Amino acid sequence: MLSHTVPQRLLRQFAYEHVATKSLRLWKYEKGRPPFGKASPRTATTYEKFFADPENTEEELRIETTLAREVENPVNAFLDQLSGPSSTLSENQQRHMTRYVTLLFSRSAARREGSKHTQEILARAFIGVWSDILLGDHA
Numbered sequence: 001m002l003s004h005t006v007p008q009r010l011l012r013q014f015a016y017e018h019v020a021t022k023s024l025r026l027w028k029y030e031k032g033r034p035p036f037g038k039a040s041p042r043t044a045t046t047y048e049k050f051f052a053d054p055e056n057t058e059e060e061l062r063i064e065t066t067l068a069r070e071v072e073n074p075v076n077a078f079l080d081q082l083s084g085p086s087s088t089l090s091e092n093q094q095r096h097m098t099r100y101v102t103l104l105f106s107r108s109a110a111r112r113e114g115s116k117h118t119q120e121i122l123a124r125a126f127i128g129v130w131s132d133i134l135l136g137d138h139a
Contacts, residue, residue, distance in 0.1 A: 011041035
């Protein structure tokens with residue numbers, strides 16, 4: 001299953017209409033590659049099995065559905081109303097927008113890659129502490 005790391009609705013805001021195909025396209029930039037100007041908002045930021053759980057293959061679909069329903073859809077309902085610096089959000093809209101923006105940062109491929117290092121450090125520390133405790137080397 002392909003998982004989205006950026007909501008499609010947000011990507012469509014940055015898309016242009018391709019002259020030949022009359023469909024929406026984005027410029028996609030990747031480190032070490034030339035820019036690609038024919039990426040679709042539907043597939044531009046998708047990764048195979050990004051939210052996959054090897055123990056539960058249905059979990060990825062549940063996560064995608066939950067993110068759409070609880071985070072993306074509430075913001076999509078008012079996103080078009082934000083027309084400039086004078087636009088204001090209600091308290092409820094601010095809460096939804098905060099979750100939405102936070103999710104954008106935390107579900108990116110770069111963030112996931114960066115988190116691996118932190119998880120490795122925590123795992124080594126955890127193993128070290130428990131080894132000391134189990135072997136009786138603690139003070």
